Amino acid sequence: MSIPKEPRQIMINLMYLVLTALLALNVSNEILNAFRTLSTSMNRSNESIDARTKDLYAAIIASEKETGQADKVRPYRIQADEVVKQSNDMVKYLDDWKKKIIVEAGGYSAEEPGMPDKMDNIDATTTLLVERKGGTELQKRITELRQFLLNQIPKDSASLSPFMPLVVEPAHKNHDHNPTGDWNIGNFEHMPAIAALAMFSKFQNDVRSSEAIVIKKLAELSHARDLKYDTTAAVAVPKTTYALVGDKIEATILLAAFNKSNMPTLAISQGGGNKKPAKNGVIEWETVAAGTGVQTVKGTITLETAEQGKITKPWSFDYMVGTTGASLQLDKMNVFYIGVDNPVTVSAAGYSIEDVYLKLPPGGTATGGNGKYMINCTTPNPNFMVDIMAKSKDRTAADIKVSSMPIRVKYIPDPVAYLLGKREGMMSAGQFKVAIAPQAVLEKFEFEAKFQITEFTVAMLIKGGDYVPGMTCKTATGARFSDNPELIKRQAMARPGDRIFIEGIKGIGPDKKPRSLNSIILTLN
Known part of the structure; x- marks a missing residue:
């Protein structure tokens, strides 16, 4: 080019x-x-x-x-x-x-x-x-x-x-x-x-x-x-050390070297709940995971003893809460174009890939599955919010919105008009005589998209002669030189030294947006 x-x-x-x-x-x-x-x-x-x-x-x-x-x-x-x-x-x-x-x-x-x-x-x-x-x-x-x-x-x-x-x-x-x-x-x-x-x-x-x-x-x-009562220590054993948001967190909390006839009492100061009684010396505790990152649960456990009176010991444990880690990868570039298939790849750690799908706002549709989708859009939008959804693990709860990602929706860029690969400069008279019509070419565009030239005018400056005003060709399905008999006649008479002016070029692509394209100015040799 x-x-x-x-x-x-x-x-x-x-x-x-x-x-x-x-x-x-x-x-x-x-x-x-x-x-x-x-x-x-x-x-x-x-x-x-x-x-x-x-x-x-x-x-x-x-x-x-x-x-x-x-x-x-x-x-x-x-x-x-x-x-x-x-x-x-x-x-x-x-x-x-x-x-x-x-x-x-x-x-x-x-x-x-x-x-x-x-x-x-x-x-x-x-x-x-x-x-x-x-x-x-x-x-x-x-x-x-x-x-x-x-x-x-x-x-x-x-x-x-x-x-x-x-x-x-x-x-x-x-x-x-x-x-x-x-x-x-x-x-x-x-x-x-x-x-x-x-x-x-x-x-x-x-x-x-x-x-x-x-x-x-x-x-x-x-x-x-x-373990003796003067060196007792509270023990908190979580059943789960890693969970996703919404998963159940369970733990066993006990005081070592306890007496089954004397049950301890558990107090939870951080992480959910308040007090729990013991059963056979063991306290069962549970909550629902919330937040993200390391979560701390702590409190005290108290035992009444005949030897030392009331013994109270602090306890704590950590568990990790992770997000489902959804990922939306646009396979070509970080924008959706109107009128073409926009391929994306989606995944969400913690969920089977077949349980993950996309939810789009009005003006967009998604087809495909198992992590691979084609997105089609109809309206420009600077903040087109794509929701990554997943089916609940037990299939009884509502589907979960794992993550969201804003994407820009744009029209396809304007193509460039050429005549037999040229938009300016020299062209042989023989080439011009066999030309059929200008072409619209999308340059450096990742998607497959074809444009139709719907209208243009051709003016000529004859070497040593008169100026021939614009001869218009206009057809919705693809304008050609043959649409104007006068242009065909002038084309056949073209000779070196003539200048060709193709102007008013209009086209339309798969996004249905009319475009006005560049002029083509050539000198025949």
Whole structure:
């Protein structure tokens, strides 16, 4: 194409290119940043749980070295050694998966160590965990570690099993997308890379929480810390350490070394509820997840004793609330154009892809499914709000609005008029004689869109002769030179030195908006 000579037109073209690039960089940044914050917060939570478990593990080791304790404590210390080893191996295995996902998604970010360069990549998890069956191995490892941990406390496994968060939940079956209830598809297909990192941090959190339950029980069995009333401590054990907004949060809160004939009383000062009575020494507590990020539940537990009177101890625990992390990715650019199919890809971590759909305001329609949609719009709108919806998990509640994203709706840019590839300059007389009509060409436009030239006039300045005024051609279905007999006659008589002026060019495209296009000025040679 020829470069425009007018400085104003050059500036407009450059501004359009820069704006397009900036818009492309703005896809779903808020959602991706939420996942990044969630992954980082989860890692900090894992470190906190691990530190408390190490204290208990160190106490078991120290107790074995005490006078007269070796034979009693050694079997539990050996079990604790293996529990810590297996848990550490699993955490490393999950870390290795994070690295694989980052590499498959395009590598590490140069600006943010430990994070993927392309956080919105949705192909890495599908390739590694679904197509290559990596999720099958992951599911097997989780199941095996859970069973191993329960085997270390066989007499208490039935009572502690419901509180152990490390578990493989079955995937939801869907007739169209996941008829067999494949766990890999249900959990990892079309998941953005940064969301996958948050999910694997959640698995690591489950490992550390389950490890803590078993180590604590081994410590009790070994009497590593014989609890006495002057050193009592409140214990809060959440059944869930990671949840989405609206999910149920449950925890077991108890005072260690209690007397079943003397029931403690629980007071909750932050995180929901007020007072709870004990049943067989144990207080069951639950609430509904709200907010996002790390949530703290705390309070006090009180026991009346004959020996020391009233004993009151503080307790607290944290749980992580994540958003569903919906992502809307415009496959071509961050704008919807009227009159053409606008492809988008949508996903929402925590929901099966077939349960996620788009809800559009008036003036827009969406067709497709399973994460891939075509958007069609009819009216310009600078703030066209696209809602990402998901069906409720139990199918009894109303559908959930997971996220929203504003998109601009615009008309297709104006095309450029050419005659046999030229809009100015020289053209041979022979070429002009065989020309049929001007053409409208969309330049640097990502979509397939055709324009019809509906009207134009042709004037000629004959070399050494007279000026021939404009000869009009006008047809709604596509104007041609042949629409004007006088023009056909003049075209056949064209010779070198004549000047051709094609002006008043009008066209219309798939968005149905009439356009006035540039003039074409040629000199025949």
